[in-house]
Amino acid sequence: MIDRIPSGFHPFVLPFLFGMVFVLSYCLFGMVRILWQLPKKDLRKFLLSLINPKIIVKNCWDILKDCLIHVKLWKRNKLLGYMHSSIAFGWFMLIVLGHLEVFLFVPERIHMFYYPIFFNYFVAEVGDVTIQGALLMFLMDFFLLVVLSGIVLAMIKRVHSRFFGMRRTARPSLLNQIGLYALWAIFPLRLLAESFTAHISGGSFLTIPANWLFRQFLGNDLNMLPTWWAYSIALCVFMCVLPFTRYMHIPAEMMLIPLRNAGIKIRDSRKGFAKLQVYSCPNCGVCIDACPMSVNRGNLKDCTVYLTRQMRRGNEKRIEEISDKCLLCGKCHTVCQVQVEGPQLRIIERSRRHYNLSPDYSNIDVQPMVEASSGAKVLYFSGCMSQLTPAIGQSVESILKKADVDYVWMDREGGLCCGRPMLTAGRFEAAKEIVHKNEEIILGSGADTLLVSCPICYKMFKEEYQLKGIRVVHYSQYFNELLQQEKLHLEKSDLCYVFHDPCELGRGCGIYDEPRKLIGKSAGIAEAEKNRAESICCGGSLGSLTLSFAQREEMTRAALENLYTSRADAIATACPLCMATFSRYADRPVRDIAEILDAQSSPVSEKNQ
Amino acid sequence: MDFGFSLSKSSTINLDTVDTTLFRKLCEMEPDARICMSCGSCSASCTAAPFSGMSLRKVILAIQRDQDVRPMLSNCMLCGKCTMVCPRGINTRHLILTLYRIYDR
Structure with missing residues (x-):
C-alpha cells in the first residue's frame, strides 16, 4: 500500500x-x-x-x-x-x-x-x-x-x-x-x-x-x-x-463520568456539574414513558428531557414550571442512561426563587419534647404524615410492646416535621432550622436507636441529619431483626398482598427486600408488573408544588392499575403518604406493613404457655 | 386612670375600605384560594398549629381582611398534611409558598 x-x-x-x-x-x-x-x-x-x-x-x-x-x-x-x-x-x-x-x-x-x-x-x-x-x-x-x-x-x-x-x-x-x-x-x-x-x-x-x-x-x-x-x-x-x-x-458524558466518580454533587442548578448534566442529556426520551405525570398523555413536556432542553435554551418561565411540577419520585434518574439527576436538578433550581417571607422556628421550645422523648433505648419517630394514618403508629407500638422493646414514641402528641418537604421546596435554610430542632430532641433523648416508619423522614434522617452515635433504622429492617431474634411469634395469613415500593424508600434509600420479607413471613405476596426501582409514584408526593388535586388523581389511578396487575387481595405499602393517597381511590384494602405484621404476630411468651 | 377594666380595639372590619390587592394577587397566582370553604380541616391537622397558632383557614380569611399573617405563617413546615385533608382539593402548600413570595405588608 x-x-x-x-x-x-x-x-x-x-x-x-x-x-x-x-x-x-x-x-x-x-x-x-x-x-x-x-x-x-x-x-x-x-x-x-x-x-x-x-x-x-x-x-x-x-x-x-x-x-x-x-x-x-x-x-x-x-x-x-x-x-x-x-x-x-x-x-x-x-x-x-x-x-x-x-x-x-x-x-x-x-x-x-x-x-x-x-x-x-x-x-x-x-x-x-x-x-x-x-x-x-x-x-x-x-x-x-x-x-x-x-x-x-x-x-x-x-x-x-x-x-x-x-x-x-x-x-x-x-x-x-x-x-x-x-x-x-x-x-x-x-x-x-x-x-x-x-x-x-x-x-x-x-x-x-x-x-x-x-x-x-x-x-x-x-x-x-x-x-x-x-x-x-x-x-x-x-x-x-x-x-x-x-x-x-x-x-459531555465523557466528562460527566469522571466528575461523578469523583463524588461531585450539584451545588448550583445552572453552573458547573449541573450544566454538564444538562449537556449530557441525550434527549432519548426514556424518561417520558417512565414519568408518572405522563399518564394519559398529560404533562408530557414536563419530563426531565424537556427540563434539560429548556435549561439549554434559557427559557426561564418553562424551567420554573417544569421544576415546580415534578413529583421528585426519582424514576427518571433510575431509568436515565447517563444518570441525569432530574430530581436534584429541580430541587436546586427551586432554591433560586426569591421569597419575601422566611419561616422562623426560633420560638419553638424543644425542651418539653426532649423530656417526653427521654428514658428509653429506642426512640420511635412516626413522622407528621402518620398522624393522618394513626393505624401505622398504633401498630408499630403494639409490635414493640409484644416484642418487649424498651421504647418511647417521640411524636405521639405531635412533633415537628422532619424538614424534607421544606428541603424539596428548595428552602434549605428553613429546612436546616427544622433539622437542628429535631437533632436537639433526638440527641437529648439519650436513645441509641432511632426507629422511623415514614420513608420520607427516613431518607431525611439518613442524609441530612448529624446524629452521631445513633442508629437510624427503618421499621421494616427493625422488625426483620426482631423476627430473627425470635422476639415475635408469627402466624401466616392466607391473604395475598402486593407491595407498593414507596419512592423515597425504594429508589430513595434502596430498601426493597426487607418489607417484602416481612410480608412474605406474615402473608402471601404477589408482584405488580412494575415494581422495585420501576415502581410508579402514588401521585401524592410532596415533591410537587403545583400539581392539582385532579391531576394527581389520574396518577394515583394509574399507579393503582399497575398494582392491580398482580391480582392480590390487598395492597401493602410502607409509607403513610402512599397509604393515604391510595386509600382514597383503591378498590381493595390498603395496609401498612406494620398493620399486617401486627395482625399476625403475638408475643413469644403466649406461644410457650 | 385605672377603672379596673379597659376597652379593646374595635374589631369591626369594613370590607369596603380593606385593601384586597394582596388577596387578589394571591388568587391570580393560586386560584384555589377562592374555593376555600373555611372548614378548618387544615387547622386541625396542622403541625405548626401548637407553636404559632398556624391555621390556613385563618390565614386565607385574614388576607382577605388585610390583617397580619406573618406570625402564623412563620412556623409552617410545608409538611403537606393540610393538602392531604382538604376536602376542596386545594393545593395548600403552593398557596402558602405563593404567599411567602408575594407578601409585601
Missing part, C-alpha cells in the same frame, strides 16, 4: 478539518469553563481523583461501558442498545482502525489527523495484498456495516418508535434534525466514497462488490471526488451543529 497523492492533501479535507477544529476547541473551552465554575473544594476533589489509580480504572471502564458499548441501554432495551452501541462502538473502531492503517502503511503521514478519515482516497494498492492489509480492510468494512445497521435502525426508530417498545420519544428541534440527518448521511456517503475508490485503494467484502456494481453502469472515476467531498461536508455539518444539539452528550 503506497501513498497515491504526493502532497498528501486535497481541498476536500478542508470542511472536515474546519468542523473538527471547531468542535474540539468548543469542547475544550466548555470543559475549562465547567471546571472553572466548580466550587474550589469540588475542583480540588476532582483533580485529586484524577491521580487516584482506582478511580482512573473506574473512569476508563465506565466510559467504555457507558459511552461506547452502552451496557445499561442493552439491559433496558436490546434494540436500542444495539442501535447505540453499533453506531458508537462501530464509529470508534473505524477511527482506531483508520489510525492503525496509517500507522502501518504510511507512518510518515500519521501527524496529519485527517489522514485516517480519508485513508482510502490517499493510498493505492500495489502488488499482492498482505494478510495484515486484508484483515484491516475486512475489519474496516465490517465495522462500517455495523454502523450502517445502526443507522438503519435509527431511521426506523424515527418513523416508528413503537418498534423499539417506546411509546413516546422527545421531538427533535430543527438543529437537532440537521444534526440527525448529517449523522445519517455520514456513513452511507463513506460507503459510497470508499466503493468508488476501491479499485485503486483496495477494499473488502462490502466495498469491492459495490465498486464492481457501480462500474457496470458508471464506467469512470468522475464520481469519486464528489462523494469524498460530500462525505467531508457531512462530517463538517455534523461537527458544526454538534455543540448546539443533543449530540453534545457524546463529549
